[in-house]
Each structure stands twice: as C-alpha cells, then as structure tokens.
Amino acid sequence: xxxxxxxxxxxxxxxxxxxxxxxxxxxxxxxxxxxxxxxxxxxxxxxxxxxxxxxxxxxxxxxxxxxxxxxxxxxxxxxxxxxxxxxxxxxxxxxxxxxxxxxxxxxxxxxxxxxxxxxxxxxxxxxxxxxxxxxxxxxxxxxxxxxxxxxxxxxxxxxxxxxxxxxxxxxxxxxxxxxxxxxxxxxxxxxxxxxxxxxxxxxxxxxxxxxxxxxxxxxxxxxxxxxxxxxxxxxxxxxxxxxxxxxxxxxxxxxxxxxxxxxxxxxxxxxxxxxxxxxxxxxxxxxxxxxxxxxxxxxxxxxxxxxxxxxxxxxxxxxxxxxxxxxxxxxxxxxxxxxxxxxxxxxxxxxxxxxxxxxxxxxxxxxxxxxxxxxxxxxxxxxxxxxxxxxxxxxxxxxxxxxxxxxxxxxxxxxxxxxxxxxxxxxxxxxxxxxxxxxxxxxxxxxxxxxxxxxxxxxxxxxxxxxxxxxxxxxxxxxxxxxxxxxxxxxxxxxxxxxxxxxxxxxxxxxxxxxxxxxxxxxxxxxxxxxxxxxxxxxxxxxxxxxxxxxxxxxxxxxxxxxxxxxxxxxxxxxxxxxxxxxxxxxxxxxxxxxxxxxxxxxxxxxxxxxxxxxxxxxxxxxxxxxxxxxxxxxxxxxxxxxxxxxxxxxxxxxxxxxxxxxxxxxxxxxxxxxxxxxxxxxxxxxxxxxxxxxxxxxxxxxxxxxxxxxxxxxxxxxxxxxxxxxxxxxxxxxxxxxxxxxxxxxxxxxxxxxxxxxxxxxxxxxxxxxxxxxxxxxxxxxxxxxxxxxxxxxxxxxxxxxxxxxxxxxxxxxxxxxxxxxxxxxxxxxxxxxxxxxxxxxxxxxxxxxxxxxxxxxxxxxxxxxxxxxxxxxxxxxxxxxxx
Numbered sequence: 001x002x003x004x005x006x007x008x009x010x011x012x013x014x015x016x017x018x019x020x021x022x023x024x025x026x027x028x029x030x031x032x033x034x035x036x037x038x039x040x041x042x043x044x045x046x047x048x049x050x051x052x053x054x055x056x057x058x059x060x061x062x063x064x065x066x067x068x069x070x071x072x073x074x075x076x077x078x079x080x081x082x083x084x085x086x087x088x089x090x091x092x093x094x095x096x097x098x099x100x101x102x103x104x105x106x107x108x109x110x111x112x113x114x115x116x117x118x119x120x121x122x123x124x125x126x127x128x129x130x131x132x133x134x135x136x137x138x139x140x141x142x143x144x145x146x147x148x149x150x151x152x153x154x155x156x157x158x159x160x161x162x163x164x165x166x167x168x169x170x171x172x173x174x175x176x177x178x179x180x181x182x183x184x185x186x187x188x189x190x191x192x193x194x195x196x197x198x199x200x201x202x203x204x205x206x207x208x209x210x211x212x213x214x215x216x217x218x219x220x221x222x223x224x225x226x227x228x229x230x231x232x233x234x235x236x237x238x239x240x241x242x243x244x245x246x247x248x249x250x251x252x253x254x255x256x257x258x259x260x261x262x263x264x265x266x267x268x269x270x271x272x273x274x275x276x277x278x279x280x281x282x283x284x285x286x287x288x289x290x291x292x293x294x295x296x297x298x299x300x301x302x303x304x305x306x307x308x309x310x311x312x313x314x315x316x317x318x319x320x321x322x323x324x325x326x327x328x329x330x331x332x333x334x335x336x337x338x339x340x341x342x343x344x345x346x347x348x349x350x351x352x353x354x355x356x357x358x359x360x361x362x363x364x365x366x367x368x369x370x371x372x373x374x375x376x377x378x379x380x381x382x383x384x385x386x387x388x389x390x391x392x393x394x395x396x397x398x399x400x401x402x403x404x405x406x407x408x409x410x411x412x413x414x415x416x417x418x419x420x421x422x423x424x425x426x427x428x429x430x431x432x433x434x435x436x437x438x439x440x441x442x443x444x445x446x447x448x449x450x451x452x453x454x455x456x457x458x459x460x461x462x463x464x465x466x467x468x469x470x471x472x473x474x475x476x477x478x479x480x481x482x483x484x485x486x487x488x489x490x491x492x493x494x495x496x497x498x499x500x501x502x503x504x505x506x507x508x509x510x511x512x513x514x515x516x517x518x519x520x521x522x523x524x525x526x527x528x529x530x531x532x533x534x535x536x537x538x539x540x541x542x543x544x545x546x547x548x549x550x551x552x553x554x555x556x557x558x559x560x561x562x563x564x565x566x567x568x569x570x571x572x573x574x575x576x577x578x579x580x581x582x583x584x585x586x587x588x589x590x591x592x593x594x595x596x597x598x599x600x601x602x603x604x605x606x607x608x609x610x611x612x613x614x615x616x617x618x619x620x621x622x623x624x625x626x627x628x629x630x631x632x633x634x635x636x637x638x639x640x641x642x643x644x645x646x647x648x649x650x651x652x653x654x655x656x657x658x659x660x661x662x663x664x665x666x667x668x669x670x671x672x673x674x675x676x677x678x679x680x681x682x683x684x685x686x687x688x689x690x691x692x693x694x695x696x697x698x699x700x701x702x703x704x705x706x707x708x709x710x711x712x713x714x715x716x717x718x719x720x721x722x723x724x725x726x727x728x729x730x731x732x733x734x735x736x737x738x739x740x741x742x743x744x745x746x747x748x749x750x751x752x753x754x755x756x757x758x759x760x761x762x763x764x765x766x767x768x769x770x771x772x773x774x775x776x777x778x779x780x781x782x783x784x785x786x787x788x789x790x791x792x793x794x795x796x797x798x799x800x801x802x803x804x805x806x807x808x809x810x811x812x813x814x815x816x817x818x819x820x821x822x823x824x825x826x827x828x829x830x831x832x833x834x835x836x837x838x839x840x841x842x843x844x845x846x847x848x849x850x851x852x853x854x855x856x857x858x859x860x861x862x863x864x865x866x867x868x869x870x871x872x873x874x875x876x877x878x879x880x881x882x883x884x885x
Contacts, residue, residue: 006874010376011318017136018051019043019094021143024188026133030151030195032105032115036064039133041143043094054087054094056134059112059127060102063134067097085134100133107131108792108833116261117220119196120156121274123267126317126380129188140315140423142185150177151195158218160194162186162270164252182270184250185421187313192269194218194257201227205235207249208242214253217280223258226281229292229686230256233299240300240334245412247307256280256299260759263794263836264384265298268305275302278760278795284684286761288727289691296338301331312416315423317380321372321448322426324384325392329400332393339688343624346548346574347692350630353549353575356394358638360386360552364453365642366847367882369480373426373448378878381836387451394552395447401492401522401550403437410436443490443526451480454489456525458557462540468510469537471495471545474529475553481882491525494550497534497541502570508535519572520547542566547573559583565613574627581617581631585610589635589655590643596651602658610659611666618670625678626692629699634659637809647851653773653810657706664706675700675715684725691727698731705735713741720747730764737772752788762788763799770803776811777818780804791829794837801826805844813851817858820845824862827876828869835873842866842879860884 020043027038043054063080066073068087078087087096107114112131113122122128129137146166149159153176159168163182170176200218207213215234217227234256241247251271258280266275279298282291308330309323336348363369363386370383372392377383400408411433419428426448434441459472473493477486496519497505506517510533523532542563546555559567559580564587567580588609596602617623617631637656641647664671678697680690701719704712716739720732733751736744748769755761769775769783783789783800791797805812805823812819823844830838848859866872867880 006378006877008376008378009380011316011374014316014318015051016046016049017055017138017141018046018049019054019090019136020046021136021141024143024145025147026145027148028150028193030104030120030149030156032118032120033103035102035104035113037100037102037133039096039098039100039135041094041096041098041135043096045090045092052089054090054096054136056085056087056098056136057083057127057130058085058100058134059083059130060107061131061133062101064099064101065097066099066134069095083130098134102132109836110261110263110794110834111836113193114261116259118155119194119198119220119259120151121194121257121259121261122192122269123263123274124191124269125189125267126384127189129191132191135188137188139187139189139313139317142187142313142421142423144182144185145191146179146181147191147193148177148179149193149195150175156195156197158194158196158198160192160218160255160257160272162190162192162272164271184270184311186270186310187423190268190270190310190313192267192272192274194272194274197221198257199224200255201231203231203235205238205249207238209248211248213249213251216253216255218255218257219277219280220258223277223281226283226286229282229287230275230280230295230299233296234303236296236338237300237303237334240337241304241307241330244333244337245307245409247416249306250311254303256302260795261793263834266302268302268309270306270310273302275299276795278763281760284725286726286755286758287686288725288730288764289686289694291726291760292686293335293691297331297335300334301327304330304334307416311421312419313423315425317377317383318374319425320380320383321388321392321395322424322429324389325372325394326396326429328389328393329396332397341624341688343574343627344688346578347624347626347630349548349575350578350627352390352393354630354636356386356390356552357642358636360390361453361554362638362642362847363387364391364451364480365478367481367885368843368846368879369451371449371451375449375482379839379873379875381875382839382878391552398444398447398492398551399433401494402441402524403433403439407437408433441490443488446487446489450477450486450489451483452477452486453552453554454486454491455554455556456491456493456546456551458543458545458555460543462537464540467535467537469497469534469541469543470531471523471534471543472529472531473523473525475525476528481885488526488528491551491553493523493525493545494520494547495523495532496520496544496547496571496573497537498544498567498570499539499541502566504572505537505541509533510535522550544571544573544576546576546579548575549579561587561609568613568631569616578627578631581613582635584613585659586635586640586643589640589652589659592655592658593640593644593648593651596654597648602651602654610663614663615667615670618667618674624692625696626688628674629692629695632696632699634663641809641850645850649809649813649851649855650815657773660703660706664703668704668707671700671703675704694725694727694731698728698735701731702735702738705739705741708739708741713739713743716741717743717747726761726764730768734768734772737768738774756788759795763795766796766799767803767807770800771807773808773810775804775808777804777814777822780822791826792833794834797826797830797837797841802841805841813855815854817855817862820858820862824865827866831869831873831876832871835875838873839875839879842876842883846879846883848883 022042025040029036104113104115111128147161159178161180166179166181168178198218200216202216256273258275258277260277262276279295304327308326314322336345414436415432454477457474461470504519507521509521564580564584571577637652640652678693716732716735723729736747827842845859
C-alpha cells in the first residue's frame with residue numbers, strides 16, 4: 001500500500017504567480033532517444049504577488065544547465081526537489097537560460113513530447129509542458145513564444161509549431177530547421193510541436209474581412225484521401241463563428257495534425273491543433289455516419305477554442321469549464337445549425353441530453369461528484385469530466401435560455417471586450433452576461449459551486465371557473481461529498497400547455513407584465529417552492545414541462561400513461577415528445593425489473609402497453625427518421641440503473657431484452673416496412689437526411705434480429721454483403737454479433753481481414769465484440785491475445801477494455817466477480833503505461849455501493865486490490881481512494 005499522500009490542491013488557496021513570463025524562446029534538437037531543449041525565459045516580478053522566488057516545475061526532465069542573467073547557477077543558487085525548482089531572492093527582472101534533456105521514445109504517458117509511429121508530437125494540457133522543460137506551467141502565466149526546431153531532414157521533413165512560420169532551411173549536416181513565432185500571448189498548455197514524415201491537404205480560405213488564410217490538415221502518408229471532411233468541417237466552423245459571434249481567425253494559417261496515439265479527442269493548441277486520428281480520418285469505406293458527425297463536432301470544438309480558451313483562457317484549472325463548458329455549448333449549437341432543420345436541432349438536443357443522463361448524472365450521484373467549478377483536486381487530469389464539459393455546457397445554455405439568443409450574444413461581446421488576452425474566472429463570464437443584460441445573476445453562481453443534480457417536482461391545479469391553471473415547482477438536491485446542504489438553484493423551466501386536440505395553448509402568465517400571448521414560457525425557479533399561474537386557460541390542459549430540457553435536472557411529474565401517450569403523439573416540443581416515450585417505456589421496464597427481482601419472469605409480453613405508442617411513431621411518415629430512431633430506442637441499461645436504489649444489472653438486462661423481443665415480434669411487419677422504406681441507394685453521403693434514414697433502417701434491422709430466426713439472419717447477412725458504406729456494414733455486423741446466426745463468426749473474421757490495415761476500423765471490430773451480449777470475460781481475454789491488440793495505444797485499449805467494462809453491463813457484472821478481477825488487472829497494467837488512461841478506467845467501479853450486496857463485496861475487493869498496488873499513480877490513487885472512502 002502506498003504510504004505517501006499526494007498533495008490536494010484547493011481553489012481557496014489560489015495566489016498569483018510571483019513572476020510573470022514575458023517571452024519564451026525555445027530550441028529543440030529532436031532525437032527520439034535523447035532530445036535536448038534549450039529555453040530562454042524573460043521574467044518580471046508580478047506586482048500583484050508578494051513572492052520573492054522564481055518557481056518552476058519539472059516532471060521527469062534532466063536539468064543539464066541553468067543560467068540566470070548570464071551567470072550559471074550552482075546548486076547553492078537554487079533548490080530542486082519533488083518536481084519543483086526554486087530560485088530564491090531573484091531580482092525584479094530575470095533572464096533564465098535552461099537546458100534540459102528528455103527521452104521522447106520512452107514516454108508512454110503521451111504527455112509532454114513523445115513519439116508515435118516514428119513522429120514527434122506534444123500534449124501539454126494540463127501539465128505536460130513541465131515534461132519538456134522547467135517552467136511555471138500554470139494557465140495564468142501567458143507569454144509570447146518563438147520556437148526553433150532542428151532535426152534529421154530525411155526522417156523528419158515536416159517541422160511544425162504554433163503561430164506563423166518565420167524561417168526554414170538546411171543546416172548542412174543532413175539536418176534542417178524551422179523557426180516559428182506565435183504573435184499572441186498564450187499559457188504553456190497551448191504549446192505544441194510536431195515533427196515527422198507527414199503529408200497535408202491545404203486550401204486557402206477568405207475570411208469575412210477579406211483576409212486570406214492557409215488551412216492545412218496533416219496526416220501520415222496513405223491517409224490523404226480521408227481528410228476532405230475534416231477540411232470542410234474546419235471551413236464551416238470558421239464561417240459559423242464569424243456569422244454567429246463575429247469572431248475571426250487571427251493567424252495567417254491554421255493547422256490540424258492527426259496522430260494515432262493520443263489520450264484525448266483533440267487539443268486546441270494555438271494554430272496547431274493536434275487530433276486523435278478518430279476525429280480526422282473519414283471516407284465512406286472506413287467511417288460511419290456517427291464518425292462524420294463526430295469529426296465535424298470535434299473540429300469545430302477545437303477551432304472555437306481559439307477564442308473561448310486561447311484568446312481568453314482560464315486563470316487556474318478550477319475554472320476549466322470556463323473554456324470547456326462554453327466551447328462544448330458552442331460546438332453543440334454549431335452541429336445543430338449544420339443540420340439546418342427544426343427536427344434536426346431537436347435530434348441533436350436529444351443526443352446531447354442522452355450523454356448527460358448516461359454519464360454526467362451518475363457522476364453527480366457518485367463519490368467523484370464535484371461542482372462545475374471544483375473546489376479541490378489531487379490530479380487535474382481527473383477533472384476533465386462530463387461535469388466540467390457536458391454539465392458546464394448546460395450551464396452556459398441556461399444563460400441563453402434566460403437571456404435569449406440576442407442577450408447571450410451581448411454577454412459574449414462584453415466578455416471578449418473585457419477579457420481578451422487575459423486569464424479569467426467563471427465569475428468573470430457570469431458578470432459579463434449579467435452586466436450586458438442588466439440582470440442580477442448572483443444566485444446563478446450556485447450552478448458553479450454546488451455539485452449534484454437538482455430534482456424539480458411539479459404539481460398542477462386547474463380552476464375551470466377562473467379559467468386558471470397553476471403550476472407549483474419545488475426543488476431539492478441530494479447531498480454530495482463535502483456538501484451536505486444545498487441552497488436553491490436558479491432554474492429556468494420552459495413550459496407549454498396542450499389542449500385536448502394536442503395544440504399549444506396561448507399562454508398568459510400572471511404577473512409577467514405582458515399582454516402578448518406565447519406558447520412556451522420560461523419560469524424562473526429561484527426558491528425552494530414557487531407557484532406560477534396562467535390565465536385565460538379555457539380547458540384543462542396537459543402540461544409540457546422542461547421543454548428542450550431547459551435545465552439539467554431530474555423532473556418529477558406524475559403523468560398518467562394516457563398523458564404520456566398523448567404528449568408522445570402531439571407535443572410540439574420534439575424533445576418532450578421523445579421524453580414522453582422514454583418515460584412510458586421506463587415506467588414499464590422498472591415495474592418489470594421489480595417483478596424479476598422478486599422471482600418473476602421477464603416474459604415476452606413485457607412491452608404490450610408500448611406497442612401502440614411505438615407503432616404510431618414508427619408509422620408516422622411526417623416524422624424525421626432520425627427522430628423516429630431516437631424515439632424507438634429504449635432507455636439504456638445505464639439510465640435504467642440510475643432510477644433504482646439497488647442495481648441488479650442482470651435483471652435490468654433481462655427486462656430490456658424482453659422488451660426488445662416483444663417490440664420486435666409485435667411490430668415485425670412495421671419494422672420490415674421501415675427497413676425497406678429507409679434504404680439509401682446510390683452513392684454514399686453523410687448528410688443528415690441520409691444518415692437519419694440509415695439510422696432508422698439499422699434500428700429496424702437490430703429489432704428484427706432480436707427474433708433470431710433465419711429470415712432476420714439472412715436480412716443482416718445480405719446487408720453486410722452488399723453494403724457500400726461503413727454505417728450499413730457495421731450495423732449489419734453488430735446485429736449478427738448479437739445473434740446466433742450461423743454466419744456470425746465468419747462475418748467477424750471477414751471484417752477483420754478486409755480492414756486489418758485500417759486502425760480505426762480495427763478499433764470498431766474490437767469494440768463491437770466487446771459490447772456484444774455474447775462476449776464474456778474469457779472472450780475479452782482471448783481478444784487481448786489478438787496480434788492487433790495493444791494496451792499502449794489508448795484508442796485500442798478503449799475499444800476493447802473500456803467498451804467491455806462500461807458498455808456490456810450484464811457480462812461485466814458477472815456473478816462470480818470475474819469482470820471485476822479483469823478490471824483490476826487492466827487498471828494496474830495501464831497505470832504503469834499511461835496513468836491518465838488508467839484513471840479513466842478506474843472510474844468504472846466508483847459507484848460500487850449502488851449495486852446488490854453480493855456484487856458490492858466483489859467490487860470492493862477489486863478496488864482494494866488496485867489501492868494496494870505499489871507505485872500507483874496519483875491519477876488512479878485519487879479515484880480509488882475516493883471510491884472506497
């Protein structure tokens with residue numbers, strides 16, 4: 001067991017840096033075995049600090065030489081220990097010259113400077129820069145950078161860094177150089193370099209101001225035919241940010257580089273975005289519709305960071321959501337606008353909320369729960385979470401809901417006017433929104449400081465004589481670690497009222513001061529309980545509450561099944577139409593889970609009450625196929641588990657499968673018609689309409705294959721054999737992988753043979769098998785022995801191990817605990833290679849107390865095994881310690 005205790009960092013202890021860095025000049029002599037880095041820093045004492053020492057951080061770097069103001073410092077002139085280099089009693093103005101030596105080829109953490117497939121890449125967020133040189137690598141230290149790269153010309157013909165290329169040439173000894181300068185101040189986490197054998201697609205783009213810029217997408221040889229979609233997504237992002245927010249690209253060039261070994265999705269380094277290949281490479285042969293949409297979204301996200309994250313950055317890492325939550329909201333809005341239809345926007349909203357409920361709500365209810373702006377951390381990499389990103393985006397969305405789109409834009413404009421070029425806080429953003437709109441948003445701060453998912457209860461009353469309808473909203477929030485008591489949040493609750501024909505009633509909110517009718521009212525819940533009264537309501541309505549999911553809350557409202565069916569059929573708010581269907585299905589499934597846990601059966605008639613509602617949705621030709629797909633997908637096992645006090649994953653799985661079989665049998669004819677009606681013959685296109693049709697068609701196929709008969713097997717096999725795109729091919733293969741079709745194993749083997757040279761497709765192959773309900777722990781262990789598998793590549797580890805542990809609950813939670821033993825082994829193995837990836841896997845068991853007692857004990861034993869491991873990284877230690885606490 002570890003005896004050392006990693007230091008906890010607290011937000012309340014923030015102090016400005018003693019010295020500010022004005023300029024950074026760096027020279028790299030790149031060699032995979034031993035890279036030498038020469039750094040010259042000019043610093044000046046910070047008048048806002050009373051510190052006297054220059055404090056620099058280093059992690060795993062060898063200090064070769066240290067000079068201050070032209071004189072070499074001996075060990076008597078500084079202190080070095082535990083990754084901190086401190087120079088005492090430094091003068092007001094300091095020039096430091098630092099030489100370090102590092103070993104990129106041995107760097108499996110993929111933080112700092114590392115080698116992937118023979119090329120050099122960097123990842124410096126959050127604290128990777130200290131793996132390159134000693135530096136005060138905190139986000140509130142912003143400086144201008146000039147970077148010289150030198151390397152073997154034959155091995156590394158491409159040399160890239162941030163900003164603009166100033167000079168390049170030969171050195172005469174088989175090496176060459178490139179000098180880059182970034183004209184904008186930035187924190188060190190945005191530093192980047194790339195060196196290697198790469199090729200690029202490049203285009204020029206004329207900005208709204210008339211200025212021309214160069215756009216480049218860099219990839220390894222052989223992948224150039226997979227870059228067009230990323231390039232198009234970049235151009236669309238540039239145009240959208242100009243039109244929506246008046247924000248223009250500020251550099252002469254913008255570069256995207258794809259790398260196969262990467263801990264994250266992508267990184268917004270100023271002017272030189274480094275991407276996981278998963279979010280760059282696409283063509284119809286290797287990429288699904290979801291891949292195309294993911295690339296568009298992530299390219300946009302990283303580009304939008306140029307302003308929301310780079311030009312205005314966060315003062316400290318506790319403010320991480322200042323850039324990430326805001327930028328996720330921006331990329332969500334961009335993706336919705338790219339679809340271009342009301343139904344498309346609704347589908348995008350549903351998609352985002354599903355992620356929130358499946359990942360963030362459980363986090364908010366577990367031992368790792370933390371506010372959008374955390375109060376403390378041990379390892380900052382553990383706080384790149386769905387709370388900071390997705391819940392943070394919901395907090396930003398609430399500003400727009402409260403202020404309107406125009407009011408939100410006014411707030412954004414003021415935010416940039418005040419803070420461009422600075423490192424600021426979440427409070428600065430909130431104040432800009434408030435001041436630009438003349439609103440008091442002080443209570444809204446609680447969304448940043450309080451953890452947990454609020455619960456809003458709805459009660460209604462209709463007075464026919466007074467033609468008045470009252471809605472009483474009350475709020476509460478369960479305790480979370482370190483926060484036993486919660487104050488009332490400021491919650492916008494969007495509401496509509498439907499008449500007996502299913503039409504929106506005109507709304508006249510008592511006390512609103514407006515005589516103008518509207519069909520959706522945003523009620524602002526700021527107290528523990530409030531009652532809102534609507535006038536001139538001619539008949540008893542059916543309320544549509546929390547339209548478009550106007551706040552990230554649990555909604556408790558006692559709808560009858562008839563009312564849910566009515567909303568599912570008629571609500572003008574597409575999100576709430578979907579929500580009504582989910583509630584209807586959830587109610588039935590939870591009742592059946594209770595039956596199974598009491599010894600009953602998950603019989604084939606389980607979905608009987610849902611047949612009519614699902615049939616009506618499936619056969620309604622007026623609906624967007626993409627919406628139909630979402631509406632006809634049952635709540636996931638993860639979402640079902642969240643509704644239960646004690647989770648029995650096997651009962652949940654049995655019930656959901658019974659529901660699927662029942663719906664497959666009862667609607668067989670309708671599924672077959674939908675399958676045929678949504679074919680997309682001809683050349684493949686990832687446009688929203690075609691993708692929606694394929695989504696519904698493949699859902700129909702998945703339901704039909706639940707019947708596991710010869711006709712369904714033939715249908716899946718025929719689709720697989722004839723598919724001209726990866727969406728249809730993978731849809732057919734997934735259906736076969738979950739069936740007992742005689743061609744199942746042959747199809748899986750053939751798929752690998754056809755795509756073994758395409759790493760991203762091999763990831764799909766591993767992932768698909770890992771999540772098949774026919775795959776147990778033994779089968780996963782066997783797949784790990786496949787020659788294509790490696791733990792060292794994060795994508796490959798995620799595709800198999802993460803997919804099994806997080807995406808196959810019935811098999812992972814095997815009664816004998818074998819899944820937990822497997823999990824512990826992999827966390828320990830990954831900890832030695834890549835602590836950041838290991839910590840993410842460690843999160844799988846952080847809610848072990850929610851499960852039935854027999855499973856709890858086995859989970860606890862697995863957590864204890866990891867906690868007792870020697871040399872455990874602070875990344876993993878923080879997760880398992882909090883989980884066991």
